[in-house]
Amino acid sequence: MNKRRIFTLFQPLLIGMCLCAWPSATLIVSAQEAAQVDRTELPIKGPWYPPITTLDARDAKAPPVFEVKAPRGAPNVVVILLDDLGFGGTSATGSVMQTPHFDKLAKNGLLYNQFHTTALCSPTRQALITGRNHHSCNQAKISEVATSFPGATGMLPNDVATIAETLRLNGYSTAAYGKHHETAVWEISPSGPFARWPNYVGFDEFYGFMGGETNQWSPAVYHNLNRVETPEDPDYHFMNDMATKSIEWMRFQQALTPDKPFFVYFAPGAVHAPHHVPQSYIDKQAGNFDEGWDVIRQRIFEQQKALGVIPKDTKLAKKPDDIKDWADLSANEKKLYARQAEVFAAFLDMTDHETGRVIQAIEDMGELDNTLIFYIAGDNGTSAEGGMTGLYNEMTYFNGEPQGSDIDFMLKHYDDWGGPSTYPHMSAGWAVAFDSPFTWTKQVASNYGGTRNAMVVHWPERIKSTGEVRSQWHHVIDVAPTILEAAGLPQPRIVNGTPQRPIEGTSMVYTWDFPQAPSQHTTQYFEMFGNRGIYFDGWFAGTIHVKPWASPENRFPEDTWELYHVDEDFSMSTDLAKQHPEMLSKLQQAFLGEAVKYNVLPLDDRRQELFNPKIAGRPDLMFGRKSLTLYEGMNGLLENDFINVKNTSFEIVADVESGDEPSNGVIVAQGGRFGGWALHVKDGVPRYTYNYLGLEHSVAAGTAKLPNGKSTVKMDFAYDGGQKPGAGGTATLFVNGESVASTRIPKTEFSIFSADESAGVGIDMETTVSEEYDRASSKFTGTIGKVTITLK
The missing domain is CATH 2.60.120.200 (Jelly Rolls)
Structure with a gap:
């Protein structure tokens, strides 16, 4: 036998002669080993062990099994994100619509009254689960209108890992339920690629739909990578189904691995159109909106002041000029619009009820005290995409068909509005009312009506203050760093071999113990379809470039900017642009700086035409x-x-x-x-x-x-x-x-x-x-x- 062959056979023995033995135990990565474990590079690297030199296993000590576990005491995390519900949409923030489960969490946790989103769904969702601005995630708008410009491709970059992936690689079980509107549309097919599907961006389990909305009676549902054929059951409703599936998963997870924390992203398609809800919920709302949107908007505003969720000196901002006074409507219009609001409120009632089931299941498992819950009441302001009249079938709007918004035609569907034979949306007047005390709605990133959403944070084991309002200024990108700090985890430098872009949000943990602490998130840009603005240290400057129900009226350089001192003007009711032109100019320049930094430019106000991939320039x-x-x-x-x-x-x-x-x-x-x-x-x-x-x-x-x-x-x-x-x-x-x-x-x-x-x-x-x-x-x-x- 030649010398090289001899050396190869006995190489382990030669190398191992100087190596010591190890204890026979399971190696668990936990807080005790924090000094030895690098959690900034994920997956966490296992320890190196020397080659074994003992011939017989009976004579050797087994090495410890490497197993990644979350830091000791890390909480379960549940993020609940409703869809298309504005600041005045919960009863905890003054709404006439009842949300008892949101309210219960607020009573036993903290209610944030200056929390902000991006004004549209896909961008808010990517920002939420990554901690980065939506243009940093390439999600300038919704996935269906992605373009080839940087910041707008709809393709989550590899250097922007989700909070789900970070938690999964740190020992959490992870699951997502409901709406996943974050995957590029040309990647949602049996051919993939699947790199940006929920299972490949950090979620062990996914049950939901992959677009902006779904028929709640007959949804297009995926379980992980596979289409699910929903049952032919007249009582089936997706909101109930997704809640049940999430409860079943959490119970299974806790039964098998009770010491392993879970992360659940619970994102209903509600209350986004179509407004689909069982008749039993609709019947409860009969007559509740007959007074009309002007009276109800005022009532919400007064209740907000009485509850202390807005300052006592807040003024109710004027509504848009395009929204008619309720008193000027015909009897048929009033009848139809009241019905639309009844169905919307019923949908919210059901959504809050099913969400409450999920929360109750956590409590029944004995896990509620050690579960950090974020209940975010909307991914943007209430939607005005139903236009001035609302819609029997939302697809009529996208196809320019006027009959779908004809009052007499829609009244023929009065009794079945919200049922399986309709695909409805409501009048924009209600969107403005439910965004009280602000002027604007979803899509308007330059006004808090489009971006201000109520949020509750609940974690009894850590947050000792209860039933209090927190007024620090925060943004949806702040949720991910808050979760990391709460779990005792660092922001990762490298994930799956890719160096990571730093998280751009600011942790909110400081607000839990210090209610009067100054806001630590002091600068934030906003942009959507050319509606753009910037918050800076108590001031906000922005311009309404395009209304949600109209086409742009100006070229970008011709837009008129407004200026608000939001530290003193909660509702953005008084434009100070003429009084403080120098401040306005500084903020406009600050916006441009942020826009260049985060790939916001070029501005793009195209909407329906971008559904055509040839015009948009995206793959197809x-x-x-x-x-x-x-x-x-x-x-x-x-x-x-x-x-x-x-x-x-x-x-x-x-x-x-x-x-x-x-x-x-x-x-x-x-x-x-x-x-x-x-x-x-x-x-x-x-x-x-x-x-x-x-x-x-x-x-x-x-x-x-x-x-x-x-x-x-x-x-x-x-x-x-x-x-x-x-x-x-x-x-x-x-x-x-x-x-x-x-x-x-x-x-x-x-x-x-x-x-x-x-x-x-x-x-x-x-x-x-x-x-x-x-x-x-x-x-x-x-x-x-x-x-x-x-x-x-």
């Missing part, structure tokens, strides 16, 4: 594609994953096979009850249905059954609009090359079929395009070979 799975071929079982494809058949001629060719019994069900479909199309078969007869926004169905129906065996079904759509979006056309149906039916389609949807309804072969998931079948009977009973959709 279908760029350059003229055809898409799918096979049976391929379904659950969201609109950004599917070939775009809007505003063009196209054809569908399907190879199917029928047996002795007539086939039934869907061959291929896209969308659902509130807009879409389906090539389907009824009692063996092929049909093509175009559903225009749930308002009108155009059907091309054959007259004969498909033959036994294999056949080819084709639908040819001849668009007659040229370059005009939303025009009509003719749909012609063929079987084995012969025309069997034709129909005129007067109008088509030019912008979007749905925010969450999907496309697929062999089934119509979520709600159904046609009323001739339900979801269960939409499953095709024959065999589908392949389906090819080709643009012309």
Whole structure:
């Protein structure tokens, strides 16, 4: 045997002769080992052990097992984030709508009355779970309108780790439930990439939806990476489902690993549109809003002063000029708008109730005292995206269809408003009321009505003050560093091999013991669709560039800026721009400095046009594609994953096979009850249905059954609009090359079929395009070979 071979065989013995033994025990990374463990580089590195030199395991001492555990005493953490609820939306902050579980936490914890968000959902959510400004997270706006500009790509950078990933790598179990509106839209498909899905940004468990909103009765739900087919149950509601799933997970986690802390991110899609809620909740609200938004806005304001959540000398800021006085409305308008508010309040009631179930489950497990809870009542101000009248079907707004906001038409749905046959939103007048005492609403980052949200922090084992208001100025980016300080964890320098951008938020822990301490978050920029502003040490300067219900009126240099001394003017009621031009100029320059620092520029006020990826310049799975071929079982494809058949001629060719019994069900479909199309078969007869926004169905129906065996079904759509979006056309149906039916389609949807309804072969998931079948009977009973959709 040569010398090199001998050395290789006995290398461990030679190396190990000088190495000492180790104790036989489990090695636990905890507070006692803090001096030896580097938690700033994640994953935490295990210790190096010398090679074993003993031949027989009976004669050797086993090395300790390396196991990462959270610091001793680290609390469970629960972050509850409601959707589209403004500062005047909870009863703890003066609302006429009751939120008893939010109130209970406030009574036993701390209520923050100067906590701020970004004015829109995706940006707030990324800022919340990372501790960085939303442009630092590449989330300038919602994911669906991402562009290719730095700060706006919709793609979370690798150097911005989430608080979930940091906690997971420090020994926490982590889970997210509800709305995850933080993944780039072109990455939400079975092809991935999955690097920015919840499971890959720090959550061991995920149960929820991946877009901005979902139908609460028939949601597009994912469990981790897999689509879930929700049950055909008339009593099913996603708010209840997600609460139940989170409770089950926490119980399981505590049963198996009671010493391991958990982190739960509980983010309902409520009270974002569509406002879907069981009738039993709606009935409780009957008559509560008949006085109208002016009276109720004033009442909320007075209750806010009485509760001490706003200073006694606060003035009620004027409402926007576009919002009519309630007294000037017609009887029909009053009736409809009151109903819209009843349904919204009912949705909030249900949301707070289901959230209360989650909190109660934590208490029942004996974990409430050592659970740090952040209950944030909204990711922005209340939404005014329903416009002046509200909407029967929110998709009518995106497609410029006026009938969806016609008063008489909407009144026909008065009794079923909020039920499965509607996809509703409410009038902007209510948004302003529920954002009291401020002027503006969601999307307006330059006014506290768009960014001020009530928040409760609750942790009995650590926070001894109860039922108190904290008035330090803070922002959503401050939650993550607060969690780290509370858990005794450092900000990581490196995560998964990538050096990290420093956290940009400020911990709020100092406020727990020192109620009069000065604010430590002293500078913060805001920007959304060109609405922009900056807070600096008690002053706020900003400009309203575009109203939520309108188009921009100015170019950016022409915008008029306002100035408020918010230390003395809580509601931003008195513009001081003319009195203090020098202060205004300084703050405008400060905004530009922050804008350059955080990739806010260039400003971009485009909205609906950015839903088109070609205009936006973002990646798209279908760029350059003229055809898409799918096979049976391929379904659950969201609109950004599917070939775009809007505003063009196209054809569908399907190879199917029928047996002795007539086939039934869907061959291929896209969308659902509130807009879409389906090539389907009824009692063996092929049909093509175009559903225009749930308002009108155009059907091309054959007259004969498909033959036994294999056949080819084709639908040819001849668009007659040229370059005009939303025009009509003719749909012609063929079987084995012969025309069997034709129909005129007067109008088509030019912008979007749905925010969450999907496309697929062999089934119509979520709600159904046609009323001739339900979801269960939409499953095709024959065999589908392949389906090819080709643009012309």
